[in-house]
Amino acid sequence: MQNFLLLFLLVMTSSTFSQLPVGYDTLTVFENNKVLYSSACGGINYSNIYKGDINDDGKSDIILYDRMHFFNYGEVKCFLNFGNAGETKYRYDYYLSKSFPKLVNWAIFKDFNHDGKIDIFTSTTGGIKVYKNMSNGVSFSMQIFKPIIYSNYNPTGNALYAPVYASSVGLPAIDDIDNDGDLDLLTFNSTGFSVEYHLNKSMEWYGHSDSLIFELQDNCWGNFSEGNCSATLNNCANKMANNSNGTEYLEKVYHSGSCITCIDINHNHVKDLLLGDVSCNNILFLFNSGNSTNAIISDTTKLFPNYPGKNTSQQIKINNFPCAYYDDFDNDGKKDIVASPNLSAGENYNCLWFYKNVGVSKDSFVLIKKNFLVDNTVDVGDGALPLVIDIDMDGKKDLLIGNLGIYNYFLPNSNVATISYYKNIGTISVPQFSLITKDFLNLSSLNKLNLSPTAGDIDGDGDMDIILGDSYGKLHWLENTAGAGFPSNFSVVHQNIFGITVNSPPAYPFLFDVNDDGKLDLIIGNKQNKIAYYQNVGTFTNPSFTLITNNFGNVNTNLNPIYYAGDGGTVPFMYKENNKKYLLCGSINGNLFLYDQIENNYTGSFRVLDTMVNGMKAGIRSAPQYIDINGDGIRDLIVGNYAGGIYYFSSKAVYASEDAITTDKIQVFPNPVNAWLYIRFDNIFYSLHHIKFTLKDITGKDFNFSLQKSGDYQWMIDMGSLSEGIYFLEIILDENKFTFKILKQ
Secondary structure: OHHHHHHHHHHHHHHHHHOOOOEEOOOEEEEOOEEOOOOOOOEOOOEEEEEEOOOOOOOOEEEEEEOOOOOOEOEEEEEEEOOOOOOOOEEEEHHHHOOOOOOEOOEEEEOOOOOOOOEEEEEEOOEEEEEEEOOOOOOOOEEEEEOOOEEEOOOOOOOOEEEOOOOOOOEOEEEOOOOOOOOEEEEEOOOOOOEEEEEEOHHHHHOOOOOOOEEEEEOOOEOEEEEOOEEEEOOOOOOHHHHOOOHHHHOOOOOOOEEEEEEOOOOOOOOEEEEEEOOOOEEEEEEEOOOOOOOEEEEEEOOOOOOOOOOHHHOOEOOOOEEEEEEOOOOOOOOEEEEEEOOOOOOOOOOEEEEEEOOOOOOOEEEEEOEOOHHHOOEOOOOOEEEEEOOOOOOOOEEEEEOOOOOOOOOOOOOOOOEEEEEEOOOOOOOEEEEEEOOHHHHHHHOOOOOEEEEEOOOOOOOOEEEEEOOOOEEEEEEEOOOOOOOOOEEEEEEOOOOOEOOOOOOEEEEEOOOOOOOOEEEEEOOOOOEEEEEEOOOOOOOOEEEEEOOHHHOOOOOOOOOOOOOOOOEEEEEEEOOEEEEEEEOOOOEOEEEEOOOOOOOOOOEEEEOOHHHOEOOOOOEEEEEOOOOOOOOEEEEEOOOEEEEEEEOOOEEEOOOOOOHHHEEEEOOOEOOEEEEEEOHHHHHOOOEEEEEEEOOOOEOOOEEEEEEOOEEEEEOOOOOOEEEEEEEEEOOEEEEEEEEEO
C-alpha cells in the first residue's frame, strides 16, 4: 500500500508541473461578416470525407480524416450536424474527434454491420484494417475487428487466402456492389491497372452483414484498365480464367495509388466509378452499362462533371491527386460530391470542392464552392504560425498568423508566404476576432516562404517590433515606428539586418530576455528539431546578436526520427511564471514539449517536464502561443499546425487551483453539448476522492439536473431540457475544485 501511494504521489507531482491550466474552448471569429462555426478546428488539408451519425442524435454528421502531412498519423475531425433538413450547418467537436484511434494513410467511415454506428476501414501494412464501433450511448469506443482483411483468391478451387491489397497512397471502394445489404470491396489488383472485386459473403452465408468474409469475384471488374490518367475500355490482360490457381497473388507488383469511388448516376442500382490517380489532377468518370453482377464499363470522360450549360470550369481538376466522395453533404436528400486532394503539393485552402446534386431522375452536379467546411474555419493554407499581439494598442490582443506560403492560398498559382491579420473586435474579457486581411503589410511582396513571426520591443522605443523567420533561415525586422501607446506602424522592413542564418532552416524565432539583462535575445527553432540561442550583445536601442549555442538546452523535439526522417521543426515559446522560466515547444509530430531548469543553464541541458503537454496532439508542426488572451490574468493557449489552422485552449474552459490535481485526469465531453454530458475520470484519480457536482449558469444560479453513474469511472448529466447558452460545471474532489465551461446548443 505504501509503495502504491508513493507511486501515486510521484505521478501527481510530475503531472502538476507539466500540465497547463487550460482546456479546449470555442473561439468567436468573423470572416466576410459571418461567424465561423468551426474556427478552432486545426485546419483542413488533404482529406477523406464521409457522412454518419456520430453523436447518436438522429442527424448525419461529417467525419473527416485529414492526412495533413507525408508522415505518421493524420487526424480525424468530427463536424456535428446542427442544421435542419436542407441546411448545411456543421460544427467541429474537439472531444469526439480526439476519441478516435490513431489512423494512418487513409480512412473510410462506414457502418458495415447496420447497427447505426460508424465503423472504420483504414490502411495497414499490406492491406486494410477494420475498427468496429462499440459505443454504447454512454462512452465512445472503437475496437479492432480485423487486423487485416483476407480474401479467398481461388474461390473455384482449393481456397487460397491472402490479404486484400490496398495501396497506402490510394483509396479502395467499400460499397454494396451486388445490392445484397453487405459491403463489398473494389481495389486495384496486383497488375496495378485493373480493379479487383471482392464479394462479401456475409449475407449469402449468414443472412447478416456482420462478418466481412470476402472472396475474389473478378480480377478485372468492369473490363477496363487504368493508367496515365485515362481508362482503356475492353482491356483486361489478366482475367481470372487464366489464373485459376491464384498463385500470382502471393507475388504482387503493387500499384502506386488510385482512389475509387462508387456512384449510381442513373439511380439504377448499378455502380459507376469515379477514379483519381496519384500522378493526375483530374477525376475519371466511368459509366457502367452492365448490372450488379456483371459490370461493363462502356464510357469514360475526364470532364466530369459536365453540367449542362456550364463550361469545363465545372471539371474536377485539383492539384494534387483528387479523390471524390459521394454522399448527401447538404442534407437535401440527394447525394452530392465533394472532391479533395489526397496528397500534399496540391490545394490547401480550396481543398474541399462541393458539387451539389441538382438532378431529379439522375444525378447532375454543379460546383458550388471550393472550400466546403474550410470556409467556416480559421485556415491559412499550409502551416499556421500564430502570434498574439496588440496591433492597434487598444488593450485587446489581436492575432497574426503566418503560413508556409505554398500551394495557392493567397494568390492563384502563387508560391509566397503571407501573414493573416485578425483584429480583436470583442472586449478584453470576451475576445472576438475579425479577419482584416490575408496579406498583412503586403508581405507577399517579399516573396518569402515560411514566415514565422515573433514580437518584442528590440529598439527600446516603447512599441512592439516584429521579427520574421523564413524558409532560408534568415530573419527580417519589421520596425515599428509608432512610438509608445500608438497603433503600430511597421513602416520599415529590414531584410536580414542581423546577418543571421540558422542551421537547418526554416527559422522559427522567439524574442525573450533569456539572461535577464533587460535586452531581448533570440532563440530560434529549426528543422533539425533543435534551438539556437543568440544573445543580444547590442544596446537597448541598437540590437546586435551573437550565437551562444546551436543546441540550446539540448532540446530535441523529435521522438521518432525514423518516422520523420527528412522533416522536422521546433517552434519555441519561452515564458516566466512565479519568477521561473519555462520553455514550451511545438514539434514535428504535433506534441508540445515543456522544459524548466533554465536559469543560469544556457549552455547546459534543460529538464524535460513533459513530451506531450496536457496529452495534446495539436497537429503536425505544432506552433504554440501561451499568453493571456481573455484578460483574466491566466495564460491561454493557441496552437497552429501544418494543416493551416489553430486550436484554442482557454483558462476559462478549465479552472484549477495551483495545488489541485491536474485536469488531465478528468474528461468532460462533448462540448458543445446537445443532450447528455459525460464526465470521465482516471480510475486511480477517481477512486481516491469524494465527489460533488454543481451546475451553474453565467449569473451563478444553480440548476437542478439529472445525474447518472454510467460506468465504473464515468457519470453523465442530462442537459437536454436546458436552454441554449453557457453553463459552468463545478466538480469538487476533496479540497480540489475544477470548473468547466459548457456550451449548450
